[in-house]
Amino acid sequence: MLYTIVVCDHIHQNGLKLLQTNSQINYVYAADIDKTALLDVIKDADVCITRSSTDVDTKFLDAAKKLKAVVRAGVGVDNVDLNECSKRGVIAMNVPTANTIAAVELTMAHMLSCARKFPYAHNQLKNDRIWKREDWYGTELYGKKLGVIGFGNIGSRVGIRSKAFGMDVITYDPYINPSKATDVGVTYTKNFDDILACDIITIHTPKNSETTNMIDADKIAKMKDGVVLINCARGGLYNEEALVEGLKSGKIAMAGIDVFSKEPATNHPILDLPNVTVTAHLGANTLESQEKIAIQAAENAIEAALGASYPNALNLPxxxxxxxxxxxxxxxxxxxxxxxxxxxxxxxxxxxxxxxxxxxxxxxxxxxxxxxxxxxxxxxxxxxxxxxxxxxxxxxxxxxxxxxxxxxxxxxxxxxxxxxxxxxxxxxxxxxxxxxxxxxxxINGFSLDIEPSGHMILFSNSDVPGVIGEVGKLLGDNNINIADFRLGRNKSGALAVIVVDEEVNSDIIAKLAQLKAARSVAYVNV
CATH class of the missing domain: 3.30.1330.90 (D-3-phosphoglycerate dehydrogenase; domain 3)
Incomplete structure (x- = not known):
């Protein structure tokens, strides 16, 4: 039996060869046709391979009636509607590790470019034909303190390479065992202010509700004057308006940016600034990385088509x-x-x-x-x-x-x-x-009854009069509307689960924690 795999976007030739030479696969190359025509091509597909150019949305899935799986040849799946895939029993897979080294080395390239201003020195000599060595006094990485936010596959490798440059490396990642950092000579901290005190800061976290705008104007204000910021992870982890203002004021000496909140970012205000190095989301753009991604994507697609396994599945049909x-x-x-x-x-x-x-x-x-x-x-x-x-x-x-x-x-x-x-x-x-x-x-020994959905504040307190009124007033004063309020009580105290209509910022949570009866306050989004 033949299984049809449609390649919707361009991938490395060596990945295509795996599909072409497999006797059980009917290989269809559709990377060069427009996306409207693609909808007709995918109607018989068992598996599709996509990149960022093809949106796997309702229209796509409506057309791909026989689709069993979709392989995103890369890490990010912003263009794949995972919920819709799950509803239809379509397995969505990605290739999460093939571009690790490429992203690590691009981070180091931006770090070095910011320190030595290579792009500008290159432009002056190459394009302007001016030889002015005195214009380009840079700084050394040696002896500088590097703050690494996120110590996963990429962040940890950046830390190890930076140690080889003689840098003092410190990382913040509350989700790892500290020994992962300390075992390779990197200092581990639970205090984010330790990161803000570094000479250079690089971020390597996923993009989610916790990390979007993780570095904002308030965080930048706490940083050293002349700090260098690097982002080769996801656009929007640094608040871009605050980043631009910090670069304009000189608070941020240089920034190395590969990713933007909205791409392509050809008109972004950061491009007008003289103290940035920028690239067009090139984290995975090495020949080695592209080959690895294509081969892994093809292998995953074949496994999925045959029903053998679903490597790196992101949902479960x-x-x-x-x-x-x-x-x-x-x-x-x-x-x-x-x-x-x-x-x-x-x-x-x-x-x-x-x-x-x-x-x-x-x-x-x-x-x-x-x-x-x-x-x-x-x-x-x-x-x-x-x-x-x-x-x-x-x-x-x-x-x-x-x-x-x-x-x-x-x-x-x-x-x-x-x-x-x-x-x-x-x-x-x-x-x-x-x-x-x-x-x-x-929850934590308190009986209550609540639907697990929406923005929720978990407020634990000693069971004394007036607490509900204080909480309600504080939220009301901050224009936070309460949609539901459930209270659990036992001998040790009380726990309120407060469902609200809007997102609650950390300042409001901090104010709730300062109420006299408060024991602990957590904000969750389910």
């Missing part, structure tokens, strides 16, 4: 024949509950433990996977998926376990997740009503 219908909402609830807990204490996770009672306890293997994805989603974003979740947990020394317990709760089925971090143990329990209605019924 629902197989009606293997999972009873009542299980599916519990899997989604599991992931949400673990994600909620991970936001209450943003530090390295030591263990994820699941307790299940009722018929749902027969599906603990699947539940473990969903709990792990939810627990690590905040720190790893698209790097964590249903295929690699348990492997990644083991790699990070995170113990994942599950237990079937006696059903004494009064609920037909009940799930409890216990998350142990460096700071303590946190728990949440939930169930499903009327087959699809998701409910959290307990």
């Amino acid at each position: 629902i197989d009606e024949t293997k999972i009873p219908s009542f299980v599916k909402p519990y899997l989604e609830l599991t992931q949400k509950m673990a994600y909620l807990l991970s936001q209450t204490d943003k530090s390295a996770i030591k263990s994820i433990k699941i307790e299940a009672s009722g018929d749902i306890a027969d599906y603990l293997d699947s539940i473990e996977t969903f709990a792990t994805v939810g627990g690590l989603k905040l720190s790893l974003a698209e790097q964590i998926n249903y295929i690699n979740a348990l492997f990644v947990a083991k790699e990070r020394d995170i113990e994942v376990s599950s237990t079937k317990t006696a059903n004494t709760s009064g609920y037909k089925n009940k799930l409890t997740i216990k998350l142990t971090t460096q700071n303590g143990v946190y728990s949440v329990s939930g169930t499903i009503f009327d087959e699809e209605v998701q409910r959290i019924v307990e």
Whole structure:
């Protein structure tokens, strides 16, 4: 039987060769046709390979009636509608590690270019034919303090290479075991201000609600005068308006930028500034990287077409024949509950433990996977998926376990997740009503009943009069509308779960934490 794989965008020739020479694959090359014509070509596709030029959206999926999987040849999946893929049972996969070295080396190139102003010195001699050595006194990397935000595959390698330049390297990453940094001679800090005090700062995090605008005007104001900022990760991790203002004022001496919030960024105001080095999202643009990406994408597509495996799957299609219908909402609830807990204490996770009672306890293997994805989603974003979740947990020394317990709760089925971090143990329990209605019924020992959805403030306090009024007034004074308010009480105090209509910034959370009765305050978005 032949399986059809359509290549929608340009990839390296060596990846195409794998498809062309496989006797079980009907290879269709469609990278050079317009996107409207592509919709007709993909109607018989079993698997498609895309890059950033093709949007895998509702229109695309409507046309690809037979599609089993889509492979994004690269890391980012901004152009793939993962929710729509999941609804249709289409597996979405990416190639997350093939461009690691390329991105690391581009970061080092920007760092060196900022230190020595190579692009400007080059332009003066090459294009203007002016020889003025006195214009180009740079600085050395040797002896400088480098702050690395995010110490994953790329950030850790940047740190190691920077150590070879004689730099003093410090990293901030609350989601790793500190030994990952200290074992390679890098200082680990839990205090973000330590990063802001560095001479050079480079960021290597996924882009999510926590990291978007992570470096803003307030953070820049705390930095050293003459700091150098590097971003070869994702556009928008640095607030771009604040970045431009900092460069104009001289607070930021130089910036090396490869990524922008909106691309192509041919009219971005940063391009008018004299103290930047810029590239057009070239993090993966090496011949070696492109070859690796193409080969891995082709291999993944072949595996998916044959149904053998789904490497780096980012979603999990629902197989009606293997999972009873009542299980599916519990899997989604599991992931949400673990994600909620991970936001209450943003530090390295030591263990994820699941307790299940009722018929749902027969599906603990699947539940473990969903709990792990939810627990690590905040720190790893698209790097964590249903295929690699348990492997990644083991790699990070995170113990994942599950237990079937006696059903004494009064609920037909009940799930409890216990998350142990460096700071303590946190728990949440939930169930499903009327087959699809998701409910959290307990958080950290406090009984309550709330839907796990939206912007939520978890406010723990001593059980004294006037607290609800103080909280309501503070939120009202800041134009935050309360959509739902649920209160749990026990002998130790009270826990309020406050659902609000708008996002809540860190200043408001800090003000809530300063209320006299407050014990802890966390803001989560489920």
